[in-house]
Amino acid sequence: MALAQTGMVRDRIVAANPGLETEIVVVSTVADRILDRPLSEIGGKGLFTKELEQALFADAIDVAVHSMKDVETWLPDGLAITCILERDDPRDAFLTAGTATGFADLPAGSRVGTSSLRRGAQVLMHRPDLRIVPLRGNANTRMRKLEAGECDATLLALAGLQRLGMENVARCVLSVEEMLPAVAQGALGIECRAGDDDIRALLAPIACAATTTALKAERGLLAELDGSCRTPIAALAQLDGDRIRLDGLLFLPDGSQHWAVHREGTVTDAEAIGRDAGAELKRAAGDVYFAHLK
Numbered sequence: 001m002a003l004a005q006t007g008m009v010r011d012r013i014v015a016a017n018p019g020l021e022t023e024i025v026v027v028s029t030v031a032d033r034i035l036d037r038p039l040s041e042i043g044g045k046g047l048f049t050k051e052l053e054q055a056l057f058a059d060a061i062d063v064a065v066h067s068m069k070d071v072e073t074w075l076p077d078g079l080a081i082t083c084i085l086e087r088d089d090p091r092d093a094f095l096t097a098g099t100a101t102g103f104a105d106l107p108a109g110s111r112v113g114t115s116s117l118r119r120g121a122q123v124l125m126h127r128p129d130l131r132i133v134p135l136r137g138n139a140n141t142r143m144r145k146l147e148a149g150e151c152d153a154t155l156l157a158l159a160g161l162q163r164l165g166m167e168n169v170a171r172c173v174l175s176v177e178e179m180l181p182a183v184a185q186g187a188l189g190i191e192c193r194a195g196d197d198d199i200r201a202l203l204a205p206i207a208c209a210a211t212t213t214a215l216k217a218e219r220g221l222l223a224e225l226d227g228s229c230r231t232p233i234a235a236l237a238q239l240d241g242d243r244i245r246l247d248g249l250l251f252l253p254d255g256s257q258h259w260a261v262h263r264e265g266t267v268t269d270a271e272a273i274g275r276d277a278g279a280e281l282k283r284a285a286g287d288v289y290f291a292h293l294k
């Protein structure tokens with residue numbers, strides 16, 4: 001998926017800057033190498049970005065293409081996300097080798113394969129009778145495991161499937177009411193050295209203002225909470241002209257309890273709206289919740 005989306009972003013950069021010469025440098029990350037444990041156990045999301053950031057510092061690359069979902073809340077000094085592209089569909093897709101049309105009609109006791117705390121908690125919130133089993137690997141590996149019967153169903157970001165040209169494997173796309181996406185799901189961002197004005201200028205034409213605003217709110221919410229992969233959090237901001245609506249959910253990992261927040265306001269306040277929503281969730285869930293996750 002990373003290679004597919006990097007190629008797409010490169011094509012966008014070249015389309016906006018005709019004649020520009022580019023080279024794709026493949027950098028593998030810890031998250032690519034350790035596939036047998038949940039990310040929440042290995043240590044969170046820096047795992048997708050650390051080696052790319054080292055390559056930026058070392059001048060081995062000039063831009064790093066990230067799924068914004070995998071980008072930590074705080075970036076290292078000297079680096080910046082200078083460009084966020086127009087968001088693809090942020091929703092999750094439901095996949096099964098059986099006959100179910102969504103997780104709502106899976107037989108009781110079915111095993112849903114996911115190593116995402118957010119997806120697991122949210123499935124259990126709606127269907128406490130289902131079982132969550134760990135499942136990692138790229139989309140093809142997960143499909144193979146699904147077909148081999150390691151689980152009865154799984155969930156994957158629709159945007160990722162689309163970038164691989166695999167959206168047809170989805171049995172259905174889950175509504176955001178059923179499965180609120182991860183912060184920034186479906187959005188790609190470009191990180192570069194903060195002072196690199198030449199690169200900034202090349203990227204400016206492909207940036208999306210609406211997505212940038214939505215992510216300010218969602219990432220603002222995350223920043224107020226413990227924005228690591230150990231906290232099951234979901235959030236989605238939707239824009240309508242100069243209005244922004246933000247929905248957030250915080251769960252206990254077993255789905256037995258959740259806290260919801262909804263905020264509306266004007267786009268200029270996006271980040272404050274996110275922070276405010278995050279603070280409300282934090283207050284509602286209480287310190288005990290966060291102590292429990294540490």
Ligand SMILES: NCc1[nH]cc(CCC(=O)O)c1CC(=O)O
Pocket residue numbers: 067068069070155156157158159160184185186187188
């Ligand atoms: N955690 C891996 C990851 N990071 C971003 C995406 C999906 C693509 C996106 O959100 O841009 C995925 C795969 C998935 O969750 O199914």
